[in-house]
Amino acid sequence: MPATIIDVARDCGYSKATVSRAFASPETVSERARERIYASAKKLNYAPNAIARAMVRRRTENIAFIIHEKQYPAILNPFYSPILEAVMQEGTRRGYSLFIAARQDMRLSNGDVYIKKQMDGVIFAGEADRRIIEEYRSQNIPVVLLNNHLELEGLPCVMADHFHGAVAATTHLYERGHRRIGLLAGRFSQQVTDARFNGYFSVLCQYGLPLERPFVVDLDPELDEAERVMTRLLQLPDHPTAFFCTNDTIAAGAVKAALRLGLRVPEDIAVVGFDDSSLSRVVEPELTTVRIDAERMGRLAANTLFDLIDGREAEELFMEVPTELVVRGTT
Amino acid sequence: MPATIIDVARDCGYSKATVSRAFASPETVSERARERIYASAKKLNYAPNAIARAMVRRRTENIAFIIHEKQYPAILNPFYSPILEAVMQEGTRRGYSLFIAARQDMRLSNGDVYIKKQMDGVIFAGEADRRIIEEYRSQNIPVVLLNNHLELEGLPCVMADHFHGAVAATTHLYERGHRRIGLLAGRFSQQVTDARFNGYFSVLCQYGLPLERPFVVDLDPELDEAERVMTRLLQLPDHPTAFFCTNDTIAAGAVKAALRLGLRVPEDIAVVGFDDSSLSRVVEPELTTVRIDAERMGRLAANTLFDLIDGREAEELFMEVPTELVVRGTT
DNA sequence: GTCGAAAATGAGAACGTTCTCATTTTCAGC
DNA sequence: GCTGAAAATGAGAACGTTCTCATTTTCGAC
Numbered sequence: 167m168p169a170t171i172i173d174v175a176r177d178c179g180y181s182k183a184t185v186s187r188a189f190a191s192p193e194t195v196s197e198r199a200r201e202r203i204y205a206s207a208k209k210l211n212y213a214p215n216a217i218a219r220a221m222v223r224r225r226t227e228n229i230a231f232i233i234h235e236k237q238y239p240a241i242l243n244p245f246y247s248p249i250l251e252a253v254m255q256e257g258t259r260r261g262y263s264l265f266i267a268a269r270q271d272m273r274l275s276n277g278d279v280y281i282k283k284q285m286d287g288v289i290f291a292g293e294a295d296r297r298i299i300e301e302y303r304s305q306n307i308p309v310v311l312l313n314n315h316l317e318l319e320g321l322p323c324v325m326a327d328h329f330h331g332a333v334a335a336t337t338h339l340y341e342r343g344h345r346r347i348g349l350l351a352g353r354f355s356q357q358v359t360d361a362r363f364n365g366y367f368s369v370l371c372q373y374g375l376p377l378e379r380p381f382v383v384d385l386d387p388e389l390d391e392a393e394r395v396m397t398r399l400l401q402l403p404d405h406p407t408a409f410f411c412t413n414d415t416i417a418a419g420a421v422k423a424a425l426r427l428g429l430r431v432p433e434d435i436a437v438v439g440f441d442d443s444s445l446s447r448v449v450e451p452e453l454t455t456v457r458i459d460a461e462r463m464g465r466l467a468a469n470t471l472f473d474l475i476d477g478r479e480a481e482e483l484f485m486e487v488p489t490e491l492v493v494r495g496t497t
Numbered sequence: 498m499p500a501t502i503i504d505v506a507r508d509c510g511y512s513k514a515t516v517s518r519a520f521a522s523p524e525t526v527s528e529r530a531r532e533r534i535y536a537s538a539k540k541l542n543y544a545p546n547a548i549a550r551a552m553v554r555r556r557t558e559n560i561a562f563i564i565h566e567k568q569y570p571a572i573l574n575p576f577y578s579p580i581l582e583a584v585m586q587e588g589t590r591r592g593y594s595l596f597i598a599a600r601q602d603m604r605l606s607n608g609d610v611y612i613k614k615q616m617d618g619v620i621f622a623g624e625a626d627r628r629i630i631e632e633y634r635s636q637n638i639p640v641v642l643l644n645n646h647l648e649l650e651g652l653p654c655v656m657a658d659h660f661h662g663a664v665a666a667t668t669h670l671y672e673r674g675h676r677r678i679g680l681l682a683g684r685f686s687q688q689v690t691d692a693r694f695n696g697y698f699s700v701l702c703q704y705g706l707p708l709e710r711p712f713v714v715d716l717d718p719e720l721d722e723a724e725r726v727m728t729r730l731l732q733l734p735d736h737p738t739a740f741f742c743t744n745d746t747i748a749a750g751a752v753k754a755a756l757r758l759g760l761r762v763p764e765d766i767a768v769v770g771f772d773d774s775s776l777s778r779v780v781e782p783e784l785t786t787v788r789i790d791a792e793r794m795g796r797l798a799a800n801t802l803f804d805l806i807d808g809r810e811a812e813e814l815f816m817e818v819p820t821e822l823v824v825r826g827t828t
Numbered sequence: 829g830t831c832g833a834a835a836a837t838g839a840g841a842a843c844g845t846t847c848t849c850a851t852t853t854t855c856a857g858c
Numbered sequence: 859g860c861t862g863a864a865a866a867t868g869a870g871a872a873c874g875t876t877c878t879c880a881t882t883t884t885c886g887a888c
Contacts, residue, residue: 265594514837847871
C-alpha cells in the first residue's frame with residue numbers, strides 16, 4: 167500500500183537507483199533530479215523503508231538497552247533514568263534508535279529477540295548472564311556492560327567507582343565523630359554490592375572500628391523494607407549512631423524510620439545514601455549521598471558501543487567513573 | 498558472515514522453505530525434519546533474521562513509545578515509569594519490542610524515523626503534534642495518544658480523569674476546613690493542565706471560595722522551582738492555609754519550603770499533590786495525593802494499540818481511567 | 829496392494845532497498 | 859567542434875526471509 171521507491175521512480179522518470187541515491191546521498195545526484203524526485207516522493211507520500219535498507223546494508227541503526235536488576239523493577243529504578251537519557255541522546259545524535267527491555271522479557275523460544283532483530287549493538291545494565299553475552303558476541307553483535315564487570319576477552323565494562331564512594335561515605339561518618347556505623351546494604355548485582363561493602367569494611371578496618379553483625383543487614387532496596395528494617399534496628403539497645411545505606415531509597419527509608427521514632431537527623435542518627443538520585447533532595451533533611459555521574463556513565467557506555475560498532479577497538483576495557491561525596495543535611 | 502537459512506538448508510538437506518517453516522510454525526513440519534533442522538541450526542549458530550522476515554511479512558513486531566512533556570526531561574519523569582513498564586510488559590507478552598524516544602529526537606531530515614523504521618504502531622505520550630500524528634496515520638501506522646486528547650477521526654486517547662482528581666483534592670482540603678486554597682500548577686500538556694485547573698476552580702466556585710491570583714501560580718514542575726515559589730508565597734502576608742499542587746514533585750517542594758520556614762505540615766499548611774508517584778511516600782510527612790492508575794493507563798494504551806494493529810476497531814476512542822484521592826500525612 | 833485424503837516438502841517469486849559496474853551525459857579547455 | 863575526464867544515471871544482482879502453488883510422501887481404510 168505505501169509507495170515504494172519504484173513508484174517514485176516510475177512517477178518521476180528516473181531509475182530506482184537514482185531515487186535511492188537522492189535519499190541516501192543527495193550530493194551525488196543532480197539538482198534537477200533531486201527536485202523532481204522529491205516532488206514525486208511528496209506527491210506519492212513516499213517514505214524510505216528502513217527495513218529494506220537495513221536488510222541490504224546489514225545495519226539497522228538500532229541498539230538495545232537491557233536492564234536487569236535483581237528483584238527490582240527495571241525501568242522504575244530511578245538510578246537508570248539519567249543513564250538511559252544519556253544513552254538516548256548520544257544515540258540519537260548518531261542516528262541510532264533505542265530499544266529498551268528488562269531482562270526477563272527477552273528470551274523467546276529460540277535465540278534472543280535482539281539477536282534476531284539484528285541490533286547493531288547492545289548495552290547490558292546490571293546483572294548480566296555470561297552465556298547470553300557470549301551468544302550475542304558469537305553473532306558479532308558488540309556488547310558493553312554497564313554497572314557490572316565480567317572478565318571476557320574484549321568486553322568493555324563501564325562501572326562507577328563504588329568502592330571509593332563507599333570509602334568516602336564511611337570516612338565522612340567517621341570524621342563526623344561516629345564510631346559505630348551500621349550498614350544497610352541493598353541487594354544489587356554482585357559487583358556493586360561487593361564493592362560498596364568492601365569500601366565500607368575497609369574504612370572500619372582502617373580505624374579499627376568493629377563490624378557489628380546485627381547492624382549490618384542485607385535487604386531489598388525498597389522504601390518500606392528499609393523503613394521496617396531501620397525501625398527494628400533503632401529499637402535495639404545500643405544501636406549505632408550512623409548508617410551507611412547503599413542507595414538513596416534505602417537511606418530515605420532509614421531517615422523516615424528515625425524521624426518517626428522521634429530521633430533527630432542528623433543529631434541523633436546520621437545517614438548517608440548512595441547514587442544522588444532524584445529523591446535525595448526530596449527528603450527533608452536532604453540526603454548526604456555519594457554522587458555517581460550517571461550521565462557520564464551513559465555517555466561512556468554509548469560511545470564505547472559506537473566505537474565497537476564502527477569497528478574501532480574500545481580504548482579501554484575497564485572504565486570506572488569517579489564518585490563524589492555530596493554532603494547535605496543527614497550528616 | 499552469520500549463517501542464513503540457506504546454509505542451514507544446505508547442511509541438513511531440506512529446502513529453505515522447510516527450514517523457514519521449522520522456525521516460524523514448527524507444527525507444520527515433521528518431527529524428523531524439525532530435529533535435523535534444529536541440529537544444523539545449532540551447529541551453524543543460526544539465528545533467524547527478523548529484518549528479512551519483517552520485510553516480507555510487512556510487520557516488524559516493534560512499537561514505539563514517544564514521550565514529549567513540555568520543558569521536562571522525558572524519561573526522567575517518574576510519572577511515566579510505571580506506564581512504560583506496563584506497556585513493556587503488555588508488549589512483550591504479545592511478542593513486540595519497544596522503542597522509546599523523546600519527541601525532539603525523532604525528526605530527521607525527511608520523514609519520521611519511526612515511520613521509516615516501520616513501526617507496527619506508536620504511542621504518543623504527553624504533548625503531541627497533530628501534523629506528526631497525521632503523518633503516521635497517512636502511512637497506515639496506528640497511533641494511540643496517552644495523557645493527551647486530540648479530536649481526530651478514529652484516534653484513541655487514554656487519559657486519566659484529571660478533572661475529578663483535582664475536584665477530589667480540592668474538596669478534601671475544603672472538608673479539612675480550609676477556606677483559602679492556593680494552586681501550584683505545573684506546566685504540562687494543555688489538556689492536563691486545563692483539566693486539573695478546572696477541577697480546582699469548580700470546587701472554589703461550588704463553595705464560593707475566592708480565586709486569589711497571587712496564590713495561583715504556574716511553574717515548571719521541578720523541586721527547586723516549587724520550593725522557591727512556595728517560599729516566596731509563604732512569606733506573603735495572609736497566605737492560604739492549603740495548597741493544591743498539580744504533581745508530587747511540586748508538592749514535595751512545597752512541603753519542604755513550609756518545613757524550612759518552621760511551619761508545621763499539615764497543621765499550619767496543608768498540601769496535596771498529584772500522581773502518587775514514587776516520591777510521594779518518600780517525603781515526611783507522606784504526601785496526600787491523587788493516585789493515577791498509571792499501570793492501567795499503560796495497559797490500556799498498549800492493548801488499544803494492539804487492537805488497531807490487528808485491524809480491530811478500538812472499542813472506545815476516549816478512555817478515561819479514574820483517579821483516586823489518597824489521604825496521607827500532609828493534610 | 830490400492831486408493832485417496834492429508835501431511836510434508838520444494839521451487840521460486842516476491843518484499844524494497846543498496847551497490848557495483850557499465851553506460852551516458854555534461855562540460856572545461858583548446 | 860573535438861577530446862577526455864568527471865559527473866550523473868541505469869541495469870540488475872544481491873540481502874534473507876515468507877508464502878503460494880505445485881509435487882511428493884505418508885498412511886488409514888478397505
